[in-house]
Amino acid sequence: MKPVKLYKVRIDIEDQSVVEDLLHFLEDFGNFHLSIFVETPTSTDMNPYIIGWIPQAMKNRFDYEIRSLYGGRLDVEYSLSEHDDKPPSLVYRSRFLEPFGRIVDSFGYPSYNEIDPTIFVMFSFALLFGFMFGDMGHGLILFASGLILYLVRDRIYVNSDMIRYVLSGSTLYIVCGLSSILCGILFGEFLGYRIGILSFKLTIPPPFNISFPFKPLDSPIAMFKLSILVGAVHVLSGITLNLANKILNREYMEALIEPIPWICMYIGVIYNLFCFKLDFAAWIASPTLYILVILPVCVMLLGKLYMERLEGLIQFFEAMISTVSNTVSYLRIMALSLSHSILTHIILELGGGSLAAALIGAILVVILEGLMIFIHTTRLIWVEWFSKFYRGDGIPFKPLKISEVKAVRIEAASIPRRS
Structure with a gap:
């Protein structure tokens, strides 16, 4: 009855040459909801990163496949939703x-x-x-x-x-x-x-x-x-x-x-x-x-x-x-x-x-x-x-489609570095 539990995924891309291939992988995976894609200028020391959501039940498969394909060329972190997050809702209906x-x-x-x-x-x-x-x-x-x-x-x-x-x-x-x-x-x-x-x-x-x-x-x-x-x-x-x-x-x-x-x-x-x-x-x-x-x-x-x-x-x-x-x-x-x-x-x-x-x-x-x-x-x-009882203010879970991706291109200096 409740929407499917999701993991929040942050992907820091160490090797910028894999960005396009990574997007194709996420699209083919079929169950990755893109929230943020930040593409920074190549002249800075800050890497592009992607934030999205995957179903909790698919976390192990996703982690195995992305690490098998890209190894050390990117860093992947998983977390459950926090109080200030607004995850999308993945609802299965017959x-x-x-x-x-x-x-x-x-x-x-x-x-x-x-x-x-x-x-x-x-x-x-x-x-x-x-x-x-x-x-x-x-x-x-x-x-x-x-x-x-x-x-x-x-x-x-x-x-x-x-x-x-x-x-x-x-x-x-x-x-x-x-x-x-x-x-x-x-x-x-x-x-x-x-x-x-x-x-x-x-x-x-x-x-x-x-x-x-x-x-x-x-x-x-x-x-x-x-x-x-x-x-x-x-x-x-x-x-x-x-x-x-x-x-x-x-x-x-x-x-x-x-x-x-x-x-x-x-x-x-x-x-x-x-x-x-x-x-x-x-x-x-x-x-x-x-x-x-x-x-x-x-x-x-x-x-x-x-x-x-x-x-x-x-x-x-x-x-x-x-x-x-x-x-x-x-x-x-x-x-x-x-x-x-x-x-x-x-x-x-x-x-x-x-x-x-x-x-x-x-x-x-x-x-x-x-x-x-x-x-x-x-x-x-x-x-x-x-x-x-019902608010109805949710965001539908939409699997990533490359044709709909809009990268945010900003200066690295404007983004707080992670400690």
């Missing part, structure tokens, strides 16, 4: 995750010290899209379209970038189609018609009390509660990933004063909201308000003030305000689910019961509603979710 990786990278590339959220984006996208597009028939059309595109994408050649982009998103259509089918079963809908697939009731226990199957258009209160619950689970997963980032980076004190009390506080707020709704007298009478909400808020506030002073205070209030506003933003799940049901019923009414009209209308719904829900799902992930 081809199946390609469209979800594009969603992540469009927001920002993962930095070296944070989790790559691509796999979590896949599950998040499926969860959010499915509840907004919950219909077995529409999900089946989307799934079948994605499967067909997945099977043919390597067998056809197209010149259009737009068509290639659509083809490359086939796995996203498959995942979203499956999710829509599952949510359609929970809602009991197939192309807008009520169909009872579940022969029993599925109930989310108290204090949530949401029973499936239910039709969103007939049970807007249940859909309202479901939207808040899905949003709360999604926000909590984002704060949990924040905690994971801090633990992986050994920021234990920061973990204790931010994500841990934040998680406790948020669970307490959601629990009290479902138990007591807006009966604030009941909130005040409940011990959960003091244990799960007020105590964690005090820990987070005092901890941020102690660690970061004024900036910490600003971050605290920003986190509190955004937590409330972000949760409310998930009500778009209800709004889009209802609009999806209404549009489907309008098309069925206009079709007059014709099967051909129903199929054409279903395809139009999949295209138009699917695009709109894709935009809203992406927005929830980028704004409401990524703001909890």
Whole structure:
């Protein structure tokens, strides 16, 4: 999940005649990211040098090959990244995750010290899209379209970038189609018609009390509660990933004063909201308000003030305000689910019961509603979710290509000598 660990490599070139050959070697090696190439005038006593990065697992191979080829004509040093370094990020993703990786990278590339959220984006996208597009028939059309595109994408050649982009998103259509089918079963809908697939009731226990199957258009209160619950689970997963980032980076004190009390506080707020709704007298009478909400808020506030002073205070209030506003933003799940049901019923009414009209209308719904829900799902992930844990300010690891190399030619006197 985290980018691959890298070694920082500094190559001091004692024999300047090997510079060009060395660059060709680094290009052929295929896993050397160039950060700095300083080429100094031959009239000075300072040698050219190269600074770059290689995957940790390839260090022994790289060291053996470069020393075998160049011996004493250059000096090579290796080090792990230091606090003031900004290493590039080398992220390996399966081809199946390609469209979800594009969603992540469009927001920002993962930095070296944070989790790559691509796999979590896949599950998040499926969860959010499915509840907004919950219909077995529409999900089946989307799934079948994605499967067909997945099977043919390597067998056809197209010149259009737009068509290639659509083809490359086939796995996203498959995942979203499956999710829509599952949510359609929970809602009991197939192309807008009520169909009872579940022969029993599925109930989310108290204090949530949401029973499936239910039709969103007939049970807007249940859909309202479901939207808040899905949003709360999604926000909590984002704060949990924040905690994971801090633990992986050994920021234990920061973990204790931010994500841990934040998680406790948020669970307490959601629990009290479902138990007591807006009966604030009941909130005040409940011990959960003091244990799960007020105590964690005090820990987070005092901890941020102690660690970061004024900036910490600003971050605290920003986190509190955004937590409330972000949760409310998930009500778009209800709004889009209802609009999806209404549009489907309008098309069925206009079709007059014709099967051909129903199929054409279903395809139009999949295209138009699917695009709109894709935009809203992406927005929830980028704004409401990524703001909890993801910076996205990384530098992609790019293997060296000689055609892209730009040497820095400077006077040796301007460069501090290494002791």
